[in-house]
Amino acid sequence: AQKVTQAQTEISVVEKEDVTLDCVYETRDTTYYLFWYKQPPSGELVFLIRRNSFDEQNEISGRYSWNFQKSTSSFNFTITASQVVDSAVYFCALTASLNYGGATNKLIFGTGTLLAVQP
Amino acid sequence: KAGVTQTPRYLIKTRGQQVTLSCSPISGHRSVSWYQQTPGQGLQFLFEYFSETQRNKGNFPGRFSGRQFSNSRSEMNVSTLELGDSALYLCASSSGGARVGVDVLTFGAGSRLTVL
Numbered sequence: 148a149q150k151v152t153q154a155q156t157e158i159s160v161v162e163k164e165d166v167t168l169d170c171v172y173e174t175r176d177t178t179y180y181l182f183w184y185k186q187p188p189s190g191e192l193v194f195l196i197r198r199n200s201f202d203e204q205n206e207i208s209g210r211y212s213w214n215f216q217k218s219t220s221s222f223n224f225t226i227t228a229s230q231v232v233d234s235a236v237y238f239c240a241l242t243a244s245l246n247y248g249g250a251t252n253k254l255i256f257g258t259g260t261l262l263a264v265q266p
Numbered sequence: 267k268a269g270v271t272q273t274p275r276y277l278i279k280t281r282g283q284q285v286t287l288s289c290s291p292i293s294g295h296r297s298v299s300w301y302q303q304t305p306g307q308g309l310q311f312l313f314e315y316f317s318e319t320q321r322n323k324g325n326f327p328g329r330f331s332g333r334q335f336s337n338s339r340s341e342m343n344v345s346t347l348e349l350g351d352s353a354l355y356l357c358a359s360s361s362g363g364a365r366v367g368v369d370v371l372t373f374g375a376g377s378r379l380t381v382l
Contacts, residue, residue, distance in 0.1 A: 184373075190354060191270075192373040238309065243322075251322045252299055252360050252369050256309040 149174045151241050153257035160229055161265050168224045168260045170239030176200075181215065181222045182240040182254065192238065198222065229264045236261050268293065270359050270374035278380045284345040287377045291338050291359030297321075298340040299371060300332060303354040312355075315340055316362045344379075352381045 150173040160166045172181065183195040196206065198215050206213045210230075214223045226233055236259045243253040271290040279285050291298050300312040311324040315334035332342040338359075344351055354376045360369035 182370075189375060190356075190378075191375040192356065192358070192371075194370050194372065197370055243311070252297055252314055252358075252362075252371055253311050253322050253324075254371065255311075256301075258308045 149176075149241060149243060149255050151239050151255055151257035153237075153239055153260050155260045156258070157261040157263070159263045159265065162231060163228050165225060165227050166229050166262065166264075168226075168237050168239075168262070170222045170224065170257060172220050172222065172239070172241045174241060174244065176242075176244045179244070180242040183213065183222075183224050184238045184240060186236040186238065186259070188235070195224075195237075226262075229262075231264050231266050234262060234264045270357055270372055272355075272357050272374035272377050274377055275375065276378050276380075278382060279347050280382050281347055281349060283347050284343060285347060285379060286341055286343045287355055287357075287379075289340045289342075289357030289359075289374060291340070291357075292372055295359040295361055295372075296338055297360045297362035297369065298334055298338065299358045299360075300340070300342050301356045301358065302326075303356060303376070304350075304352070309356075312342065347381045349381050352379060354378050 152171045179200045181198045184192040186192050203215050210227045212225045238259045239257045240254040243255055273288045297316045299314040301309050303309045313332050314322040318334045329345045334340045356373050356376045358371035358373045360371050
C-alpha cells in the first residue's frame with residue numbers, strides 16, 4: 148500500500164530559526180514522484196517542489212531546501228531563517244500507482260505539518 | 267494567467283439536500299481533480315477527469331459524482347448530504363500528462379461546505 152507519513156503535527160519556531168519538516172513515504176513502485184505543497188490560511192495548495200524517484204540530488208531554492216533519500220524513503224524539507232510569512236500547513240505527497248498502467252494525477256497526501264513562525 | 271476558479275467559495279446546506287460545486291481550470295488545462303479536506307481524514311482524492319472522461323476515482327460513496335464539460339470545466343455533486351460531508355472541497359487542474367506524476371497540480375482556493 149502507498150502511504151505518506153508526516154509525523155510532526157505542529158511545529159512552532161521563532162523567526163530566523165531553521166526548521167525541518169519530515170516526510171516518510173511507502174510505495175512499491177520503482178518510478179514515482181514526490182511533492183511538497185504549502186497551504187496558507189487562504190486555503191489553496193501552493194506547489195513548492197516535485198522530485199522523481201531517479202533524482203536523489205538535493206535541491207536548494209532560496210531559503211528552501213529538500214533532502215531526498217531513497218534508502219530511508221524520506222523527502223525532508225528545510226526552511227532556513229524562517230519568516231512569519233512561512234506560517235502555513237505543509238503537505239508532502241506521493242503519486243499514486245495504477246494497476247493498469249494508465250495515467251493519473253492522483254496524489255496521496257500526508258496529514259500535513261502546521262508550521263507557526265513567531266515574530 | 268487566471269488561476270483555478272472554484273464557486274461558490276462558501277455554502278451552507280442541511281442534511282438531505284444536494285450540492286453542486288463548480289471548477290474552472292486554468293486555460294489550456296485538460297485534467298481536473300477533486301479532493302476533500304477534513305480535519306479528521308485530511309486530504310482525500312475524490313475523482314479525476316481528463317477530456318470529459320473519468321480517469322480515476324477515490325473511495326467515496328456513490329452520492330459523490332462529477333463530470334467534465336468540453337471546455338474542461340468540471341462540476342461535482344453530492345446528493346443526500348450528511349453531516350460528515352462538511353469539508354473544504356479542492357479542485358486542481360493540470361495539462362493532463364500522459365504519464366503518472368508528470369503534471370504539477372494547480373489548486374483552487376476551494377469551496378467550503380457546511381452541512382447542518
